[in-house]
Amino acid sequence: QFQKPEDAVKYRKAAFTVMAAHFGRVGAMAQGKAPWDAQAAAANMAVVMSVHQLPFTAFGAGTDSGDTRALPEVWSKAADFKAAADKMADAMGKLDAAVKTGSFDNTKAAFGPVGGSCKACHDDFRKK
Ligand code: ASC
Numbered sequence: 001q002f003q004k005p006e007d008a009v010k011y012r013k014a015a016f017t018v019m020a021a022h023f024g025r026v027g028a029m030a031q032g033k034a035p036w037d038a039q040a041a042a043a044n045m046a047v048v049m050s051v052h053q054l055p056f057t058a059f060g061a062g063t064d065s066g067d068t069r070a071l072p073e074v075w076s077k078a079a080d081f082k083a084a085a086d087k088m089a090d091a092m093g094k095l096d097a098a099v100k101t102g103s104f105d106n107t108k109a110a111f112g113p114v115g116g117s118c119k120a121c122h123d124d125f126r127k128k
Contacts, residue, residue, distance in 0.1 A: 001057070001058075001060070002058065002060070002063075005062045005063045005065070005066065006066050006067070008058040008059070008060060008063040009058070009063055009066055009067055009068045010067075011054075011055075011058045012054075012055040012056075012057075012058035012059065012063075013055075013067075013068075015051050015054040015055040015058070016055050018047070018051050019047075019048055019051050019052050019054075019055070022044040022045070022047040022048045022051075023044075023048050023052075023114070025040070025041075025044040026041050026044050026045055026048070026095070026099065026107070026111070027111060027115065029041055029104070029107070030104075030107050030108045030111035031108075031111070036104040036107075038099075038102040038103075038104075041099045041107060042099055042100060042102075045095065045096050045099040045100075048092065048096075049092065049093075049096050052088070052089065052092050053085075053089060056082075056085045059074055059075075059081070061075070069126050069127040070125065070126065070127075071124075071125050071126060071127055073124060073125055074125050077124075080124070081121075081125055084117070084120060084121040084124065084125065085121070087117045087120070088114065088117035088118065088121065091110070091113040091114040091116075091117045092114055092117075094110050094113070094114075095107070095110040095111060095113075095114050097110075098110035098111075
């Protein structure tokens with residue numbers, strides 16, 4: 001899938017970067033730091049939904065060194081890493097559904113669990 005390990009590292013970081021940019025725009029609204037705009041939230045959420053699973057295709061064997069903050073636990077506790085990604089995907093699906101209702105309150109309520117799932121994975125699987 002990737003020619004060289006460093007290509008995989010670059011790819012997953014790029015995917016996380018795009019995801020964080022668009023998730024962050026939804027988050028700013030959900031947290032009251034930006035005005036609620038249901039259409040903008042939906043547009044940003046559509047990008048998030050199309051990219052949030054991509055990084056996890058790029059943590060293959062041999063991609064544990066170089067320019068990465070991934071901890072060895074990504075590979076040594078692969079089942080836990082997958083469970084953490086699945087938890088995020090599940091929370092993300094719920095946030096997407098909430099955003100699609102057009103309701104700020106629904107979005108606000110569904111946002112927290114996603115942020116928590118990001119943080120949980122960073123705490124366990126990413127260098128500080
Ligand atoms: C974000 C983002 C993350 C998470 C994390 C939640 O918006 O880019 O990595 O939320 O900060 O704790």
